[in-house]
Amino acid sequence: MxxxxxxxxxxxxxxxxxxxxxxxxxxxxxxxxxxxxMLRVARSYVSTDDSAEEVVQDxxxxxxxxxxxxxxxxxxxxxxxxxxxxxxxxxxxxxSRTLPWSALDQDGGPSVDPARFHGPDAALPGSWKxxxxxxxxxxxxxxxxxxRGLIGKAxxxxxxxxxxxxxxRDVEGCASEEVCDILDISxxxxxxxxxxxxxxxxxxxxxxxxxxxxxx
Amino acid sequence: MKRFTCGELVxxxxxxxxDALDEPSHAAVESHLACCADCGHYLDQYRATVRAVxxxxxxxxxxxxxxxxxxxxxxxxxx
Numbered sequence: 001m002x003x004x005x006x007x008x009x010x011x012x013x014x015x016x017x018x019x020x021x022x023x024x025x026x027x028x029x030x031x032x033x034x035x036x037x038m039l040r041v042a043r044s045y046v047s048t049d050d051s052a053e054e055v056v057q058d059x060x061x062x063x064x065x066x067x068x069x070x071x072x073x074x075x076x077x078x079x080x081x082x083x084x085x086x087x088x089x090x091x092x093x094x095x096s097r098t099l100p101w102s103a104l105d106q107d108g109g110p111s112v113d114p115a116r117f118h119g120p121d122a123a124l125p126g127s128w129k130x131x132x133x134x135x136x137x138x139x140x141x142x143x144x145x146x147x148r149g150l151i152g153k154a155x156x157x158x159x160x161x162x163x164x165x166x167x168x169r170d171v172e173g174c175a176s177e178e179v180c181d182i183l184d185i186s187x188x189x190x191x192x193x194x195x196x197x198x199x200x201x202x203x204x205x206x207x208x209x210x211x212x213x214x215x216x
Numbered sequence: 217m218k219r220f221t222c223g224e225l226v227x228x229x230x231x232x233x234x235d236a237l238d239e240p241s242h243a244a245v246e247s248h249l250a251c252c253a254d255c256g257h258y259l260d261q262y263r264a265t266v267r268a269v270x271x272x273x274x275x276x277x278x279x280x281x282x283x284x285x286x287x288x289x290x291x292x293x294x295x
Contacts, residue, residue, distance in 0.1 A: 019293065020293070021293075022289075022290075022293035022294055024286065024289065024290060027286070027289045027293075028286065031277070031282065031285060031286075035276070035277045035282075036275045036276065039275045039276075039277065040272075040275060053277065053278060053281055056277065056281070057277075057284070057285060061288055064285075064288055064289050064292050065292065110223070110226075110227060111226065111227060112223070112226045112227075114223065116223075117221070117222055117223035125221060126221025126223040126224060127221060127222045127223075127252075127254075128222050128254045128255075131253075131254035131257060132254065132257050132261055135261060135264065148268075148271060151268055151269055151271075151272065152272060152273075155269070155272075166269060170266050170269040170270055171269060171270060171272050173270065176234055176236075187236070191230050191231055191234065191236065194230055195227070195230035195231075198230065198265055198266060198269070199226075199262075201265050201269060202261055202262055202265040205264075205265055205268065206261070
């Protein structure tokens with residue numbers, strides 16, 4: 001375990017010179033910090049855990065071989081993730097899991113069922129018919145674990161592009177500009193995908209909490 | 217002044233949280249939230265969802281792959 005694992009990594013120029021100089025602790029820290037997210041992203045493109053691990057391995061090999069040529073035009077993380085996404089796309093295509101990045105139809109339309117709002121003839125058109133019910137705070141461990149599992153499942157069932165964006169933004173904590181750079185999509189496109197993904201997960205949580213409260 | 221219905225407001229929440237709305241829209245969201253408890257509630261749930269998504273169990277490379285990569289680094293980047 002490298003000395004940086006678990007804490008914030010140093011700035012890019014420090015990491016890059018350390019890697020070029022063959023600093024094993026720095027490489028280990030980077031490997032341990034970023035591979036978690038990389039596995040998750042790779043898994044959105046390929047069909048098995050083994051394929052995802054191979055994609056991550058190939059990415060790190062490309063990083064080891066290519067670090068001398070890194071020019072710093074993007075952040076190091078963006079550069080690494082771009083290599084990852086390219087490798088994962090190629091691998092996914094070989095497994096016939098192509099993601100139609102150009103089509104947005106699956107992601108269009110409202111993210112909340114329009115039936116939940118009053119129609120144009122109501123006194124307050126577009127207001128909530130039945131407001132969102134309050135949620136219990138998942139304080140006890142069992143409930144928290146169940147929520148975790150439920151979210152994992154909800155993420156896995158999202159359309160792939162939404163899943164990749166919410167994984168990068170909310171699970172891995174990337175900034176929106178980073179996600180646009182990594183995936184080569186526009187800020188508006190990124191936002192639509194993220195919004196729909198979050199709304200879908202919120203809806204799943206809402207259904208779950210409703211059933212929990214009904215059972216009490 | 218720009219106005220949002222609840223149904224419209226829920227569609228701009230990600231843009232609102234990302235500070236990506238233009239100034240009139242941003243102000244319109246705030247004034248709607250100031251007087252609509254239901255949408256305030258929805259926003260809280262949306263934020264709670266984002267926090268909950270961040271709390272996914274950690275993943276790990278297998279030891280075999282990690283070892284292989286460490287040796288590859290050592291070989292290639294001999295100081």
